Amino acid sequence: MKKVVKFGGSSLASAEQFQKVGDIIRADESRRYVIPSAPGKRFTDDIKVTDMLYECYQAAAEKRKEFKNLLRCIQERYQEIIDGLGLSLSLEEEFSVIEQSFKNGAGEQYAASRGEFLNGKIMAAYLGYEFIDAAEVIIFDENGSFEADRTDEILSARLENVKTAVIPGFYGATEDGVVHTFSRGGSDVTGSIVAKAIKADLYENWTDVSGFLVADPRIIKDPQVIETITYRELRELSYMGATVLHEDAIFPVRKEGIPINIRNTNEPEDKGTFIVESTCRKPKYTITGVAGKKGFCSIYIEKSMMNAEIGFGRKVLQxxxxxxxxxxxxxxxxxTMTVFVHQSEFEEKEQQVIAGIHRAVQPDVVEMESDLALVAVVGRGMRATRGTAGRIFSALAHANINVKMIDQGSSELNIIIGVKDSDFETAIKAIYDIFIMTQI
Amino acid sequence: MKKVVKFGGSSLASAEQFQKVGDIIRADESRRYVIPSAPGKRFTDDIKVTDMLYECYQAAAEKRKEFKNLLRCIQERYQEIIDGLGLSLSLEEEFSVIEQSFKNGAGEQYAASRGEFLNGKIMAAYLGYEFIDAAEVIIFDENGSFEADRTDEILSARLENVKTAVIPGFYGATEDGVVHTFSRGGSDVTGSIVAKAIKADLYENWTDVSGFLVADPRIIKDPQVIETITYRELRELSYMGATVLHEDAIFPVRKEGIPINIRNTNEPEDKGTFIVESTCRKPKYTITGVAGKKGFCSIYIEKSMMNAEIGFGRKVLQxxxxxxxxxxxxxxxxxTMTVFVHQSEFEEKEQQVIAGIHRAVQPDVVEMESDLALVAVVGRGMRATRGTAGRIFSALAHANINVKMIDQGSSELNIIIGVKDSDFETAIKAIYDIFIMTQI
Structure with missing residues (x-):
């Protein structure tokens, strides 16, 4: 049994949190490969180490005096953890390398990556695990694109005879040693890549929530936790704005059929959410989750006899x-056809697109509407339950929401609904209430 | 006030029906331009004159003896009307020209057109209106395509100083005199073209039903009549299989903003259905109509990260x-995306399409489902009424219907629903019941 365990920033923000993490890892000896993030916030107004590193590197790049002070603050942050854990580890050498590299302009991505690098050093010392620098095993190409196949090759070879190891998340490097990072939250990706490379039985992703939530907690107070979600459902919910896991983190493990278990470092008894390729386990509620995004606009096109014109839709999309x-x-x-696009992508090219549509298909009418939100109601349980759509739209009607668009394809796994931006939160609430609250 | 009045085949099947038509026309002197169809069925198993003409022409083309007998039957049919109306009109000359033309191979379209031509002769004599041969004023090009602009020019010039006239429906001719017909039911088109040319105030289309029905009477017993429908709504319902009016009949009058009034020759007191460009009249029910078609299939395509791939949808449609x-x-x-197509168009090219999709976008999954029906719920009232979608889908759920697809664009004028072919009638019934029966 081999598990890859990744811990988020808030799980590693302080010595106290490190101890919780240590207890978790020691409680199960199959937790052999540990992927730490950089120390996150210890309290609401705290600054994440990664942000401190960006600021510090900026100061170094601009040759501002406070650079040294800022770096010392970061070092103190780590020292506090080391002292709190009672370790004899010294990071003096690492910090002098970092200071020199910052002065030499090693780059923002290098700077940002040091948060995980240093935390990995501490974690390895604390656990007595081998430290493996991600720069040696997570490979990027010269353009900063992640090289999946090469990484898989190097990583699996490197870990073959390593029983336990700490590999910092978030970054990697070219084979020449230039450090690159994934986008923010990229430690999730590292964990997934490592799980794939060693063909782990489970990829545990430890965070500060007890799993993936049915709805956004900023909209719904104390939403229910999803017990089991498929990759497909998760992909749909995360695409629509639900977050816990970095989106790119799904694909490496999904390919290998490795389940992900989202867990809470602060509530290690909670079972969290299992993310699986498929399951015949009946979901607790008809819907698995509801999520959405604001900031869309619609371009409505009307033309008499459009339906008789082969190629009409293709020309518009082109x-x-x-x-x-x-x-x-x-x-x-x-x-009629309506095209929904991201407002941010569309806005500056609006006139070119409209002109292009006129040239391409000579429409009778073109109308635009902006400030629209899309809501995705997702759930494998919807396939088996008749009347889901009826419940959704009745609930939205009771909440006085005008439905601007409905889209349900034959996957029967989701229904996507367009509403006004201003109705977005109300829509999510109405859907959560009808499927979850009425059933609790 | 100028009205164009078109009468369908059943309105002109016998002398008795002709008398009803005569009463209707004489009751309103603005009914100045009359478009007759060919005589339709007098009773259930009767044969329409147009079908008799096709059969007769076939016999002539194959030089079969019964040709003369068949032609005589047709002539008797007209003579019965002439006698019943007490007219002194003789069609001997017309029939000898027809006999000669049939022998000379004048063509099937010419043959079919004689039903309207002859009925027009009788109607003109009966009303004392001028007879204008459609072959002189409805212009087709050499390939048999209708020439809208040329027709408009010739027709409006020809009718400028004609107070009252009968113009047979269904056919026209090239400027060299070769007769062409519209597709079946094309008298509706003729009426619409005439109404446009003379800028009529109203185009009355007299049939054997008291207007356009909310749903197909073969599915719903005695469905309600629609009082007012917009061209848009009508186009949507007729596209989806609802029939009363020939589809091409809408466009000429729509361009001019001329309303169409569907009326019942047998119930002339009924107000029928007004088809208008737009109206602020509140519709009686939330939905204006429900219609649909069977025989679709869906091609379901799944690919990880499809949404991030610009051009994916366009490539598939291509x-x-x-x-x-x-x-x-x-x-x-x-x-995921699903493409709904007509099964009849798709079936023979299925394998080429699937292969093409694989080449174009390398999908993870392609699945097909056949024997699907599409149901369109149409109504301008849906815009103003919240909860329409909820009512539709609750009704379908109660009727145990699995919804395969939902599509509602921002026109908010319709919702299109995919169901299994076998659920089609039940779906129409459920929707009719929830919106109409519960409100009567």
């Missing part, structure tokens, strides 16, 4: 493609 | 386009 705009949904009626 | 297949709907989820 106009968007030529402007580099990806579309989200294309609901269509008779002689 | 595959269909290259095979000459038009798509009906493209509902999409996250990383």
């Amino acid at each position: 106009v968007f493609e030529e402007q580099g705009i990806s579309f989200e949904h294309v609901p269509s009626g008779i002689d | 595959v269909f386009e290259e095979q000459g297949i038009s798509f009906e709907h493209v509902p999409s989820g996250i990383d």
Whole structure:
């Protein structure tokens, strides 16, 4: 049994948190490969070490005096953890290398990566695990793109005879040693890559929540935790703005059929959420989750006899493609089609797109509406339960929400609903209430 | 005030019906331009004159003896009307021209057109209106395509100083005199073209039903009549299989903003259905109508990270386009899209399309489902009424219908629902009941 365990920043923000993590790891000897994040916030207004590193590197780049002070603050932060854990570890050497590298302009990504690097050093010392620098095993190409196959090769070879190890998350390097990072939250990705490389039985992702939530806690107070979610459902919910796990973290383990278990460092008894390829376990509620995003706009196109014109839809979509705009949904009626796009992508190219549509298909009417939100109601249970759509739309009607778009394809795994931005939170609440609150 | 009045075949099947038509026309002197169809069925198993003409022409073309007998039967049919009306009109000359033309191979379209031509002769004599041969004023090009602009020019000039006239429906001719017909039911089109040319105030279309029905009477017993429907709504319902009016009949009058009034020759007191460009009249029910078609299939495509791939949707649609297949709907989820097409168009090209999709976008999964029906719930009243979608889907759930697809664009004028072919009638019934029966 081999598990990869990744701990988020808040799980490693202080010595106290480190001890919780240590207890968790020691409680199960299959927890052999540990992926730490950089120390997160200890309290609400605290600063994450990664942010301190960015600020410090900025000061170094601008040759501002406070650079040294800022670096010392970071070192103190780590020292506090070391002291709190009663370790004899010294990071003097590491910090002098970092100071020199910052002065030499090693780059922002290098700077940012030191948070995980140093935390990994402490974690390895604390656990008595081998420290493996991610720069040696997580490979990027010269353009800063992650090289999946090469990494898999190097990483699996490197770990083959290593029983236990700490590999810092978030970063890697080119084979020439230039450090690159994943996007923010990228330690999740590292954990997933390591799990894939060693063909782990489970990838545990320890955070500060007891799993993946049915709805955004900023909108719903104390939402229910999802017990089991499929990769597909998760991908749909995360695409729609639900967060816990970095989106790119899904693909490496999914390919290998390795389940992910989202756990809470502060509540290690909670079972958290299992993310699996597929399951015949009946979901607790009809819906697995509801999520959404604001900031869409719709371009409505009307043309008499459009439906008789082969290639109409393709020509319209090509106009968007030529402007580099990806579309989200294309609901269509008779002689009408609507294209939903991200407002931010669309806004500056609006006039080119409209002109392009006129040239391409000579529409009778083109109308735009902005400030729209999309809500995705996702759940494998919806397939088996008749009346889901009826419940959703009745609930939205009772909440006085105007439904701007409905899109349900034959996956029967989700229904996507367009509403006004201003109705977004109300819509999420209405859907959560009808499926979860009425059933609790 | 100028009205164009068109009468369908059943309104002109016998002398008795002709008398009803005569009463209707004489009751309103603005009914100045009359478009007759060919005589339709007098009783259930009767044969329409147009079908008799096709059969007769076939016999002539194959030089079969019964040709003369068949032609005589047709002539008797007209003579019965002439006698019943007490007219002194003789069609001997017309029939000898027809006999000669049939022998000379004048063509099937010419043959079919004689039903309206002859009925027009009788109608003109009966009303004392001028007879204008459609072959002189409804213009087709050499390929048999209707020439809208040329027709408008000739027709409006020809009718400028004609107070009252009968113009047979269904056919026209090239400027060289070769007769062409519209597709079956094309008298509706003629009426619409005439109404446009003379800028009529109203185009009355007299049939054997008291207007456009909320649902198909073959599915719903005695469905309600729609009082007012917009061209848009009508186009949507007729596209989806609802029939009363020939589809091409809408466009000429729509361009001019001329309302159409569907009326019942047998119930002339009924107000029928007004088809208008737009109206602020509140509809009687939330939905204006419900209609649908069977015989669709869906092609479901799944690919990880599809949503991040600009051009994905366009490439898929291009595959269909290259095979000459038009798509009906493209509902999409996250990383999934489904293409709904007509089964009849798709079936023989199925394998080419699937291969094309694989080449174009390397999908993870492609699945097909056939024998699907699409149901369109249409109504301008849906815009103003919240909860329409909820009522629809609750009703479908109560009727145990699995919803395969939902598509609602921002027109808010319709919701299109995919169900199994076998659930089609039940779905229409459920929707009719929830919106109409519960409100009566």
